[in-house]
Amino acid sequence: xxxxxxxxxxxxxxxxxxxxxxxxxxxxxxxxxxxxxxxxxxxxxxxxxxxxxxxxxxxxxxxxxxxxxxxxxxxxxxxxxxxxxxxxxxxxxxxxxxxxxxxxxxxxxxxxxxxxxxxxxxxxxxxxxxxxxxxxxxxxxxxxxxxxxxxxxxxxxxxxxxxxxxxxxxxxxxxxxxxxxxxxxxxxxxxxxxxxxxxxxxxxxxxxxxxxxxxxxxxxxxxxxxxxxxxxxxxxxxxxxxxxxxxxxxxxxxxxxxxxxxxxxxxxxxxxxxxxxxxxxxxxxxxxxxxxxxxxxxxxxxxxxxxxxxxxxxxxxxxxxxxxxxxxxxxxxxxxxxxxxxxxxxxxxxxxxxxxxxxxxxxxxxxxxxxxxxxxxxxxxxxxxxxxxxxxxxxxxxxxxxxxxxxxxxxxxxxxxxxxxxxxxxxxxxxxxxxxxxxxxxxxxxxxxxxxxxxxxxxxxxxxxxxxxxxxxxxxxxxxxxxxxxxxxxxxxxxxxxxxxxxxxxxxxxxxxxxxxxxxxxxxxxxxxxxxxxxxxxxxxxxxxxxxxxxxxxxxxxxxxxxxxxxxxxxxxxxxxxxxxxxxxxxxxxxxxxxxxxxxxxxxxxxxxxxxxxxxxxxxxxxxxxxxxxxxxxxxxxxxxxxxxxxxxxxxxxxxxxxxxxxxxxxxxxxxxxxxxxxxxxxxxxxxxxxxxxxxxxxxxxxxxxxxxxxxxxxxxxxxxxxxxxxxxxxxxxxxxxxxxxxxxxxxxxxxxxxxxxxxxxxx
Numbered sequence: 001x002x003x004x005x006x007x008x009x010x011x012x013x014x015x016x017x018x019x020x021x022x023x024x025x026x027x028x029x030x031x032x033x034x035x036x037x038x039x040x041x042x043x044x045x046x047x048x049x050x051x052x053x054x055x056x057x058x059x060x061x062x063x064x065x066x067x068x069x070x071x072x073x074x075x076x077x078x079x080x081x082x083x084x085x086x087x088x089x090x091x092x093x094x095x096x097x098x099x100x101x102x103x104x105x106x107x108x109x110x111x112x113x114x115x116x117x118x119x120x121x122x123x124x125x126x127x128x129x130x131x132x133x134x135x136x137x138x139x140x141x142x143x144x145x146x147x148x149x150x151x152x153x154x155x156x157x158x159x160x161x162x163x164x165x166x167x168x169x170x171x172x173x174x175x176x177x178x179x180x181x182x183x184x185x186x187x188x189x190x191x192x193x194x195x196x197x198x199x200x201x202x203x204x205x206x207x208x209x210x211x212x213x214x215x216x217x218x219x220x221x222x223x224x225x226x227x228x229x230x231x232x233x234x235x236x237x238x239x240x241x242x243x244x245x246x247x248x249x250x251x252x253x254x255x256x257x258x259x260x261x262x263x264x265x266x267x268x269x270x271x272x273x274x275x276x277x278x279x280x281x282x283x284x285x286x287x288x289x290x291x292x293x294x295x296x297x298x299x300x301x302x303x304x305x306x307x308x309x310x311x312x313x314x315x316x317x318x319x320x321x322x323x324x325x326x327x328x329x330x331x332x333x334x335x336x337x338x339x340x341x342x343x344x345x346x347x348x349x350x351x352x353x354x355x356x357x358x359x360x361x362x363x364x365x366x367x368x369x370x371x372x373x374x375x376x377x378x379x380x381x382x383x384x385x386x387x388x389x390x391x392x393x394x395x396x397x398x399x400x401x402x403x404x405x406x407x408x409x410x411x412x413x414x415x416x417x418x419x420x421x422x423x424x425x426x427x428x429x430x431x432x433x434x435x436x437x438x439x440x441x442x443x444x445x446x447x448x449x450x451x452x453x454x455x456x457x458x459x460x461x462x463x464x465x466x467x468x469x470x471x472x473x474x475x476x477x478x479x480x481x482x483x484x485x486x487x488x489x490x491x492x493x494x495x496x497x498x499x500x501x502x503x504x505x506x507x508x509x510x511x512x513x514x515x516x517x518x519x520x521x522x523x524x525x526x527x528x529x530x531x532x533x534x535x536x537x538x539x540x541x542x543x544x545x546x547x548x549x550x551x552x553x554x555x556x557x558x559x560x561x562x563x564x565x566x567x568x569x570x571x572x573x574x575x576x577x578x579x580x581x582x583x584x585x586x587x588x589x590x591x592x593x594x595x596x597x598x599x600x601x602x603x604x605x606x607x608x609x610x611x612x613x614x615x616x617x618x619x620x621x622x623x624x625x626x627x628x629x630x631x632x633x634x635x636x637x638x639x640x641x642x643x644x645x646x647x648x649x650x651x652x653x654x655x656x657x658x659x660x661x662x663x664x665x666x667x668x669x670x671x672x673x674x675x676x677x678x679x680x681x682x683x684x685x686x687x688x689x690x691x692x693x694x695x696x697x698x699x700x701x702x703x704x705x706x707x708x709x710x711x712x713x714x715x716x717x718x719x720x721x722x723x724x725x726x727x728x729x730x731x732x733x734x735x736x737x738x739x740x741x742x743x744x745x746x747x748x749x750x751x752x753x754x755x756x757x758x759x760x761x762x763x764x
Contacts, residue, residue: 002274006266006318010259013319021316025206032213039216039223046291048550049528053542056465057506060499063102064463064506066129067136068544069161071095071103071147072121072446074453075154079106079115079122087150092124094146098139100130112494113454113510121453128163140164144442160446160459162544165434174350176231176685178343180238183684187677188245189382191335192328196245196320201237204312208233208305215304221297228298232634233305235685236280236641239678240273240313243645246674248321249328258325262318270314272648275577275745277310279570279644280637286566287633290558295629302634331382334372338365395672399665402721409722413714420597420710423604429552430622433459433515436695451514455491460515462524463543464507465498470537471505480537484509487531489523507539515545516621524549552625559629566636567592576742577644578651580732586723587647590715591639595632597714598707602627606699615690615698624696627703635707638682642716646671650724651732660731664724672717679712 009016045051057064071092075084085107096103106114106122115122126143130136140163147157177198184194212221212229247269251261284306287299321328345361348354372378390396402409435456437444450458464484470476477495484493484507491512498506509527513519524546532539567588574584602623604610609620650667657663686708689701724731734742 002270002314003263003267005314006263006270007259009266009315009318010262010322013322016315016319017323021203021207021312025203025210028207028210028214032210035214035217037213037216037223037226039221039225045547046551046554048547048554049540050542050547050550053463053465053540054547056467056504056540057463057498057542060504061506062129063127064498066100066127067161067163068461069126069128069159069163070123070446070450071126071143071157072123072160072449072453073155073157074121074449075152075156076120077154078119080119083152084155087152087155088124091146091150095124095126095143098142100128100135101139101143102127102129110496113492116453118453121449123160123450123454123458126161126163136163140166156449158446158449159442160434160450161443162434164446165437165443166441174346175688175691176234176681178347178350179684180234180681181339181343183677183680184238184242185336185339187673188249188329190329190331191339192324192331193245193249194339196317196324196328197238197241200241200312200317200320201234201309203316204237204309205230205233205305207312208308211304211308212301215300216297219297219300220293221301222294225298225301229301229305231685232280232302233309235638235682236277236306237309237312238681239641240277240309241317242674242678243269243273243671244313244317245321245328250670252326252328258322262321265321266314266318268648268652269645272644273313274310275573275648276641276644277306279573279640280306282569282573283566283633283637283640286562287629289561289565290555290629295626298630299633332372332379333382334368334378336382337378338368341365341368390666390669393669396665396669398672398717399668399721402718403661403665403725406722406725409718410726413718413722414593417593417597417710417714421593421600423600423608424596426607427599427603427628428518428607428622429556429625429628430516430521431548431552431624432619432621432695435459435514435516436617436619436621438693441693455510455512456514456517457491457511457520460511460520460545461543462509462511462527462541462546464493464509464527464532464539464541466495466505466507466537466539467503468538470539472502477505477507480535480539481507483531483535484527487527489513489519489526511545515548516619518622520545521549548625552622555625555629559632562629562632566633570636570640573745574640574643575734575738577745578647578732579734579739579742581734581738582727583647583731586720587640587643590719591636591643591711593719594639594711594715595635595707597710598631598635598703599628601706602699602703605702606695615702616693617695617698621695624699627696627700630700631703631707635704635711638708639711639715642675642679642712643720645675646716646720654732660728661725664721668717668721675712675716679708682708 045054073079073084073088075081078084089105089107092103092105095101104111104114104125104127106124114125128136128139130139140159144159144164147159150157180198181194184197185191188194209226209229212225215221216225244265247265248261251264252258256264281303284299284302287295341364342361345357345364349356349358349361368378434443434447435451437447439445447459466477466480470480481493481495484490489512491510493507493509495505495507498504511520511523513523524541527541532541571584571588574587575581578584605612605615606617607620607623612618612620646667649671650663653666654660654663683705686701686704689697690705692698
């Protein structure tokens, strides 16, 4: 079927490009623009004690059941002075009048503990019932705008809590695209060969992102879904096109016609692309077992992006290849100069965040291109690279080097991976706090002001609901509060009614340690297991900090289901494709080793603090609860891509020759350069997240970049050839009864061999 699709795409290339893909891009783009997005980011609590607290507050005191924040202020002359109180009281009243906001002023008669003992720092607590990300962003801006109207000498006002935390993605897509251009030009030596994968990926990205926006009206999706679609879509789109273009150029070099070369590329590498895409989709759909709506939304969006890239690779790309024909390997001096000018201008524009440099680079590129029509030397072709015989290529010699020392290579690579993965055994899941934010942000300054004035725990209060007779009796409630105040690890606690009928009270307890500190987590467990049960009070511990602990526990308990589900399906699929028992088993184990090594490194950096200052991380803390889940789903799928591309070529050579050693060497030689280029592009795209300020993005980006780098180097180029040499023909052993049961999946395709008649055919 793929051969027929490729043939149709070649013979009807203009219809495919201008009659199908471009109209689809325009239609879904206009539709998504008209509908707009319906993304929503909500903190979804699993079944837990914190969830029980949340529900109690929602039904009895809704203003305490949403987001919280603080307006923190300091004055060296004292925050109780008449001028400060006169200026801040109307400010707090205006904020309280905003929709969805309840303010507890430190100057009210019922407030306790909101001004420190020195009298230099105070805070007004905010309870926000709004849920929409857009509404919260608008509210944050409105509150800060009201605060700018307050002007008193020496008075400093900052805004703390997640409602004021601005989330900004770094320019990773731009950096990734520029890196991809440079890497592809160096790998192919041709601007056209570089442009086709980039163009295919960008067009596919436009369609995929628009479809995700449209689907956000049907499936709940967090607001960073399109960023994830862009990150994964660009990566796999460029990768898939890269493999097909490489195979197409090989076909032309063997003497095939344009149509034959396109069909051969799609019917061989295209099959690997389809299968690799399916493994990525399986990995992403594994997020459904986590039982979290935001994870399901992310999975659906990312799957849409991968599906579109798969379709573009086997329909749009063949049409574009048929249009450029043999020019795929031709590059003029003007083309390379224009590309260089554009890249330099774009890079400066991204770094300086100034659009004018991009326009200058683009203008220079256009002028150079136009000038080439009048200046003959600019139209000269760059000299072609001399194609070495495969026996003289670096990767062939590398494969033979590994195959001569398989035990040494396998044991050395395994030892390195296990050492890198060893910190994983001390993994602590949780959430970082605003103390990790850049010092230039208001949430970080507010965090520091609270920590210095009251203690770090005031940045993450515990919400303790009290029911029963204790809630109805002020004296009994005060006795419970006194017990909490005498508990080690609690700096201050105060009680208040939380329902009109008196059946529910709320105690705000402030730990002595920061929200992300392990001692705060231990305090929550101590309160639940020992302190509260000993009082006999019907009380439960909740709030954002406690919810983070419960969320981490829930995620950790469900991770094995994600691992088992994805690994099992991938193993069965690989076994059906390669008709082998050991090849899929090795693939699963090696992919786990590469992911485990990446996990270990991020634990060492972000949790232990090793070298964290080198990447701009200010504080050691827990690993974000969602990160291992997302890292596994994405990296396992991508690493399976490389496994499929390599092993499908090895299997193709083995079926042709029956010689395992030469099949491994030839397969590695044919795919190593393109796998390396693809991995470098991925590493650059993901590593760009490390350049941002957000600790979560740094952790996520570094984890992805490390996993891909380790997989493409130690695993794919050392462990795979070494273990395949050690196993020999046993690589392709499969019990007869399993062979009869498994469906036949042909991923190697049917390589077109140049014939005498082909020389008489004209190019398309």
